[in-house]
Amino acid sequence: xxxxxxxxxxxxxxxxxxxxxxxxxxxxxxxxxxxxxxxxxxxxxxxxxxxxxxxxxxxxxxxxxxxxxxxxxxxxxxxxxxxxxxxxxxxxxxxxxxxxxxxxxxxxxxxxxxxxxxxxxxxxxxxxxxxxxxxxxxxxxxxxxxxxxxxxxxxxxxxxxxxxxxxxxxxxxxxxxxxxxx
Amino acid sequence: xxxxxxxxxxxxxxxxxxxxxxxxxxxxxxxxxxxxxxxxxxxxxxxxxxxxxxxxxxxxxxxxxxxxxxxxxxxxxxxxxxxxxxxxxxxxxxxxxxxxxxxxxxxxxxxxxxxxxxxxxxxxxxxxxxxxxxxxxxxxxxxxxxxxxxxxxxxxxxxxxxxxxxxxxxxxxxxxxxxxxxxxxxxxxxxxxxxxxxxxxxxxxxxxxxxxxxxxxxxxxxxxxxxxxxxxxxxxxxxxxxxxxxxxxxxxxxxxxxxxxxxxxxxxxxxxxxx
Numbered sequence: 001x002x003x004x005x006x007x008x009x010x011x012x013x014x015x016x017x018x019x020x021x022x023x024x025x026x027x028x029x030x031x032x033x034x035x036x037x038x039x040x041x042x043x044x045x046x047x048x049x050x051x052x053x054x055x056x057x058x059x060x061x062x063x064x065x066x067x068x069x070x071x072x073x074x075x076x077x078x079x080x081x082x083x084x085x086x087x088x089x090x091x092x093x094x095x096x097x098x099x100x101x102x103x104x105x106x107x108x109x110x111x112x113x114x115x116x117x118x119x120x121x122x123x124x125x126x127x128x129x130x131x132x133x134x135x136x137x138x139x140x141x142x143x144x145x146x147x148x149x150x151x152x153x154x155x156x157x158x159x160x161x162x163x164x165x166x167x168x169x170x171x172x173x174x175x176x177x178x179x180x181x182x
Numbered sequence: 183x184x185x186x187x188x189x190x191x192x193x194x195x196x197x198x199x200x201x202x203x204x205x206x207x208x209x210x211x212x213x214x215x216x217x218x219x220x221x222x223x224x225x226x227x228x229x230x231x232x233x234x235x236x237x238x239x240x241x242x243x244x245x246x247x248x249x250x251x252x253x254x255x256x257x258x259x260x261x262x263x264x265x266x267x268x269x270x271x272x273x274x275x276x277x278x279x280x281x282x283x284x285x286x287x288x289x290x291x292x293x294x295x296x297x298x299x300x301x302x303x304x305x306x307x308x309x310x311x312x313x314x315x316x317x318x319x320x321x322x323x324x325x326x327x328x329x330x331x332x333x334x335x336x337x338x339x340x341x342x343x344x345x346x347x348x349x350x351x352x353x354x355x356x357x358x359x360x361x362x363x364x365x366x367x368x369x370x371x372x373x374x375x376x377x378x379x380x381x382x383x384x385x386x387x388x389x390x391x392x393x394x395x396x397x398x399x400x401x402x403x404x405x406x407x408x409x410x411x412x413x414x415x416x417x418x419x420x421x422x423x424x425x426x427x428x429x430x431x432x433x434x435x436x437x438x439x440x441x442x443x444x445x446x447x448x449x450x451x452x453x454x455x456x457x
Contacts, residue, residue, distance in 0.1 A: 069259070069336070071255070071256060071259065071340060072255075072256050072258075072259025072260050072262075072263065072336055072337060072340060073252075073254075073255030073256050073257070073258045073259030073260075073262075074255075074259070075255070101332075102263070102332040102333060102335065102336040103328075103331065103332035103335045103336065104335065105335045105336045105338075105339055106336075107339075155245075156245040156249075157346070157347075157350070158245055158246075158248065158249030158252065158347055159245070159248070160248060161252065162252040162253075162255070162256060162340070162343065166245070182339060
């Protein structure tokens with residue numbers, strides 16, 4: 001089969017939301033409001049938890065928020081744009097612009113530890129490895145979010161959304177979604 | 183391009199569709215020849231996305247409906263980025279380019295326009311095209327045009343998933359039953375005449391220099407990697423001549439008009455319609 005070892009691109013080291021939060025007060029306030037917006041498909045995770053939120057700044061009276069798509073065709077992006085705008089409107093920012101950046105490309109490495117924990121509590125197994133480390137040829141065990149067993153197997157790699165695979169637990173026999181390393 | 187840069191690949195105004203004006207305001211305006219190149223890449227992705235959408239509710243199993251739909255969505259995303267960027271050169275939106283051009287104005291390759299046929303034929307097209315796109319994008323990330331590089335960087339990770347999907351199916355069908363093997367081999371035979379065209383250099387690419395990737399330079403790596411997966415699946419590279427004609431200069435497959443008729447009818451009958 002294919003090998004990905006010839007990948008020319010060193011992936012950027014993980015930059016978590018905490019490191020991206022702006023230093024100046026006005027921009028930080030915009031960030032904090034935008035960070036309250038949740039992903040419409042996984043409502044327990046904020047866009048900051050997922051690493052979609054990449055920047056915020058005040059340009060005079062205008063609030064600018066920078067987000068990155070998880071996947072190119074992700075239908076949630078327009079909802080997120082509308083939700084970010086509504087959240088900032090509610091906090092007094094009338095003029096809001098949401099910018100979309102593609103590079104560096106989104107990776108599950110940007111998901112916060114808190115986000116991973118919340119994902120598991122929600123019933124979706126969080127990513128098991130780091131994309132920045134390169135492709136992992138050996139598959140890592142995925143822990144069942146229901147009974148914590150490591151005795152699980154993949155049902156289909158191509159799950160309900162591009163980001164998920166369907167697994168099943170061999171102990172408690174429940175099927176569950178696994179958020180893939182991307 | 184960096185985090186939180188003004189120099190974004192594409193820009194959205196809150197509550198509105200991406201517009202050419204927004205991108206122009208952000209300073210990312212494509213040069214004429216870069217735009218023509220982006221149009222080719224966008225048209226390929228758009229046509230294949232439209233083709234794959236047909237499989238929703240028709241694939242051999244539920245998971246496969248979803249997998250092909252997700253791949254189609256990725257490709258639609260790539261098409262939107264490329265067409266939006268191309269449109270900046272001509273003051274057109276992605277919708278202008280997708281819905282209000284005629285057959286002879288599209289620049290897609292003939293492979294992506296081929297009929298879905300049976301599942302083996304669709305998977306053969308997926309295998310060939312995703313392996314080609316992988317070679318293309320992994321070089322395009324180094325483009326001297328920052329917007330093309332950004333789109334390629336995003337798309338590359340997704341195309342790896344598409345390759346994985348196609349490769350898994352080729353193995354399953356090639357090593358499956360006699361019937362699945364026969365159909366997979368016939369699918370390859372049907373699609374193979376359109377392979378050469380993917381690697382054809384033209385004047386546009388010559389003029390673009392470091393902004394573009396020369397298609398002919400992708401061929402050797404493509405051949406090696408494709409041969410490896412076909413060997414593993416106990417299938418063979420078809421011995422069939424390339425289809426006559428066919429480049430991206432406006433000569434197109436007869437299927438293109440049918441795809442556009444389906445894709446464009448709503449936008450043309452109700453211009454400006456939203457829901």
